[in-house]
Amino acid sequence: MARRIMVVEDDQPILELMEILLRRLGYEPILVMNGLEALEEVKKSPPELILLDIMMTPINGWEILEKLRGEYGQKDLPVLLFTAAPMVQKEVAKLNDPALGILQKPVSFAELSAALQKFLSR
Amino acid sequence: MDRFVTIWHYRVPHTDLVRFWVIASLAISSTFVTALALAGNIDTIYPQLFYFPILYASYFFPRRGIYVAGSCAVAYEAISYYYSFPNLLGMGYATGQGIFFICIGAAVSYFTDKIRTSEARYRSIFEYSQIGIVLFDQNTFAVTLANDQFGAMLGYTAEELVKTPFSHLFFNRDEQRRFYERFGSSEEIVDFETRLATRGREPFYVNLSWSRLNGNLVSCSVIDINTRTQGKEAAEDHAARYRQVTESSPTGIVIIQNMQIIYTNPSFTTFSGYARDDLIGRELSAFVHADDITDFQGYLKQAETPPVPSGKTEFRFLTKTGETKLATLFSTTIKQGGKPALLVNIVDISEREKLKDQIEQDSERRRGVISTVAHELRTPLQPIMGYLNLLMQDPKGFGLTDETKNILDRCLQSVDRERQIINQMLEFSVLDSGKTDLDYSTFSLSALLKNIIETGGYMMKADIAIEIPLDVTFEADQNKIYVVINSMLSNAVNYSKPPRRIKIIYRSSGSDTHHRLAIQDNGVGITGTQLDAIFEPFQLADSEKLSRKYDRIGLSLSIAKKYIQMHGGYISVDSIVSVGSTFTIHIPKIRPKEVVKDGT
Known part of the structure; x- marks a missing residue:
């Protein structure tokens, strides 16, 4: 059975691309367009990894992450911040979360593949 | 001029000798005439004759004239007694005459003396x-x-x-x-x-x-x-000039004596908003912001005893309109009206502070814009890059011909370059804000270099000779040094035509305080005028011509320069046009205590 990877992304073209790329890499993509939906989905059946955009409404990536790690109890669920925003490294370094990584947009197919492999094999 | 003769011990002026002779002859002749007249019973003129020597002597020799008068009286009485004896009336008359002679002598002497002294006094005042x-x-x-x-x-x-x-x-x-x-x-x-x-x-x-x-x-x-x-004029002139300087000074000037303001120039009245009359006689601390008063009083106390006060010299003042203004103070002790006073220069720096804040805000806003722009530029790149990757990953599956594959490969390269440009722009804007810290570690230079060359595929692009001792280690931020060496190599490759020859040489002896890593190419070289410019953002050596030939953007050297400056080092360049360039990175061997955050 294919590993389930959730993509939380409010940009439709990217969401569509990610679906194709993930399938190509042999994963099962779960696509959601906002944070509330994502949290709902996690509650129902948590994925094995989340690709999380940061700049979103009504709740942004950081808030989603906080809820996941906090009230949703998903402390070890790998999360890759999938963002085009600069200066994310510093914030990530502060959190000191081993299950948290960054995937800087635009990401190449090879980079995506490597990052997923790395975080799923933890 | 008087001439003198010495008689006995006395120096006697000639004039006096003559006068003495006149007096003596007058007295003697008066005695003879009197004697002859009495002997011949002629009684008309005789006693008056003696008046001549007496007056003469008394006038010229005021004090000694009395002796002449006395002698004359004795002579007259002797002659009169001789001829009138035993006639008592005649003898009485002669006695009276003698006394009268003495009185005349005394009176003339007295007045002459008086006159002489006052005249002498006046003369001395007048002449001397x-x-x-x-x-x-x-x-x-x-x-x-x-x-x-x-x-x-x-x-x-x-x-x-x-x-x-x-x-x-x-x-x-x-x-x-x-x-x-x-x-x-x-x-x-x-x-x-x-x-x-x-x-x-x-x-x-x-x-x-x-x-x-x-x-x-x-x-x-x-x-x-x-x-x-x-003296007074000079003092007034000095004071006037001084007043002019202080009155027209753009900085506020206040003179304090006994804690009270005794002078203020127009600049300070403008600064404070108070009229001169409102300020004179008050304490300067009355115009200082309540939170600063304690510090300010401490400052004044210190200022009264030179040398220059240490510690805080910036204080907030409250103006008449209730505005808070920041000023920095310089004080000197002076003498005002002979008493110690304190001259305080008050330089308004609230404008400066405002401007500083403004600049800070502006660059913050600029960085915010750059961040947003970068985000907006990167997002659409993702589908382009992703789909191109997808196609290239399985060309046969998507039915691509070799030609199509080549075209798409070029598209992918461009997308990748654009991604780099955006990343560098962002990196530079972060560096500019001074918000980047170094992550120090100790690493092997040759291992790092091997990694860079392999990752960048430089061996395929140029003939690279490496002269680096295996045991050289750097204590620095490895990622930053990676970026610096990578951009140097990338430049060396991009700014030269095949056959490209690149030399990487470590030049530093054991006693040297810096690591020195030289990267030498056989490229186009850089002219003298371009040397300074190449480290500036968005500068390209001969940009018009070269940008067409080589794919370059202008930020990599600016970033490299900043990274090395943050480490306390510098980059030097030697270049000969058409022969090649040598970029040398100089980094302190020992981590500096205070690293330069912003090298501008």
Whole structure:
């Protein structure tokens, strides 16, 4: 059975691309367009990894992450911040979360593949 | 000039000798005439004859004249007694005459002496006084007499001034008018200060006092006060100049004495919003912001005892309108009216602070814009890059021909380059804000270099010779050094044509404080004028021509320079046009205690 990877992304073209790329890499993509939906989905059946955009409404990536790690109890669920925003490294370094990584947009197919492999094999 | 003869021990002037002879002969002849007259019963003239020697002697020798009078009285009485004896009336008359002689001698002596002394006193005042004395007519002002001192003051002889109108000696019409006013106002004037004119028409400061003598004469004493006046004038001039400087000074100036403001210049009144009268007499601390008062009073206390106060010199002031203004103070102790005072310079820096804030805000906003722009540029790149990747990953599956594959590969390269450009732009904007920290570690230089060359595929692009001892280790931020060396190599490759030869040489001896890593190429080289520019953002060596030939953007060297500066090092360049360039990275071997965050 294919590993389930959730993509939380409010940009439709990217969401569509990610679906194709993930399938190509042999994963099962779960696509959601906002944070509330994502949290709902996690509650129902948590994925094995989340690709999380940061700049979103009504709740942004950081808030989603906080809820996941906090009230949703998903402390070890790998999360890759999938963002085009600069200066994310510093914030990530502060959190000191081993299950948290960054995937800087635009990401190449090879980079995506490597990052997923790395975080799923933890 | 008197001549002298010495008689016995006394030096006797010739004049006195002559007078003595006259007196003696008059006395003797009077005695003889009296004797002859009495003997011949002629009684008309004889006692009066003695008056001549007595008066003469008494006048010329006031004190000794009494002896002559006495001698004459004795001689007269002796002769009279001889001829009138035993006639008591005649003897009584002779005695009376003798006493009268003595009285006359005494009286003449007394008055002559009086007159002589006062005359001598006046003469000495007139002739020898340091004060100029001048007598003039009160109607015509013509000088009747002047002493040498007065003449000397104005550069004349005393004689020359006689008959000159005194009023003509004033320096100008104003002084003359003031003199006439005073002269008409009172009989006696003391301490009238004015200026007379010297022979050369220079002003001469004098203090005049005059009084009217009997008749039409006015006696006037003239005191030279030039030294005093010049001193005063110089002091006034100095004060005026000083006042001018402080009054027109753009910084606020306040003088404090006994804790009170005794002077303020217009700049400080403008600064504080208070009028001068509101400030004078008050304490300066009354205008200081409540939170700063304690510090400010401490500052004033320190300022009163030099040297320069240490610690805080910036204080907030409250203006009349309630505005808070920041000012920095410089103080000096001075003498004001002979007493110690404190001169405080108040420089308004609230404008400066505002400007600083403004600049800070502006660059913050600029960085915010850059961040947003970068985000917006990157997002659409993701589908382009992703789909191209997808196609390239399985060309056969998507039915691509080799030609299509080549075209798509070029698209992918461009997308990748654009991604790099955006990343560098962002990196530079972060560096510019000084928000980047270094992550120090110790690593092997040759291992790092091997990694860079392999990752960048430089071996395929150029002939690279490496001369680096295996044991060299850097203590630095490995990722940053990676970026620096990578951009140097990338430049070396991109700015040269095949056959490309690149040399990487480590040049540093054991005693050297810096690691020195040289990267040498055989490229186009950089001209002298371009050398400074290449490290500036968005500069390309010969950008027009080269940008067409090579794919370059201008930020990599600027970033490299900043990274090395953050480590406390620098980059040097040697270049010969058409021969090649050598970029040398100099990094301290020991991590500096205080690293330069912003090398600009």
